[in-house]
Amino acid sequence: MNPVLYWLEVVTDFPCLERGSFDLAYLTEVDPLWNDDELTLILNPEAVLFANPVAVAACAADCVAATAGFGMPELFWCAGCQGGLYPLDGHVPYHLGGVRTAALIAQRLTAKMHRELLAWGWHGRAGLCGPYFLPAMDKTAYKTQLTYPVANTAKDRGRCCQPFGRSTIVWGAGKEYPVRGEDFAFMLFRKRNCCVGY
Numbered sequence: 001m002n003p004v005l006y007w008l009e010v011v012t013d014f015p016c017l018e019r020g021s022f023d024l025a026y027l028t029e030v031d032p033l034w035n036d037d038e039l040t041l042i043l044n045p046e047a048v049l050f051a052n053p054v055a056v057a058a059c060a061a062d063c064v065a066a067t068a069g070f071g072m073p074e075l076f077w078c079a080g081c082q083g084g085l086y087p088l089d090g091h092v093p094y095h096l097g098g099v100r101t102a103a104l105i106a107q108r109l110t111a112k113m114h115r116e117l118l119a120w121g122w123h124g125r126a127g128l129c130g131p132y133f134l135p136a137m138d139k140t141a142y143k144t145q146l147t148y149p150v151a152n153t154a155k156d157r158g159r160c161c162q163p164f165g166r167s168t169i170v171w172g173a174g175k176e177y178p179v180r181g182e183d184f185a186f187m188l189f190r191k192r193n194c195c196v197g198y
Helices: 003-007 053-057 059-068 098-115
Strands: 142-148 185-190
Touching: 053 059, 098 142, 098 185
Parallel strands: none
Antiparallel strands: 142 185
């Protein structure tokens, strides 16, 4: 559900809505691990195994899968067409375009929040009655929609949102421009299963 509908209280009588208030659960500005690859190894030491060219080369299959539908959960270290998910910080050594880099950072931040137990699982059988611990993010549970600097409102193959890892070649074209169009904002949609009985 679009969070704006919830904030405007358009839909209030649905038992599956999350009743929490708006919260800034995570600020990268105050996290010393966000811009330091070595410190990030404290929370995710497995980055040594996955932050290398051989592991990132395996992400080509994840890119194809994410562009056709959703990424492959088995390749949890991959961010689809954006490259490798590790290390879970804001340092991206290669810049291949603003939209692509911003999509990678959005995916890394979501994975980092799962690792720190700030984001939980809400989907599948385990999520029918409430949230559950999910320290390794399931990338098939998330979609993003670019909202700034140029909102992505046009539908691509009947979809307005992109799952994590989808190629930005089609939906990201023309979304970045000099000076004022170099910062990006995404609306993040999380899959949620709910059991309702009346």
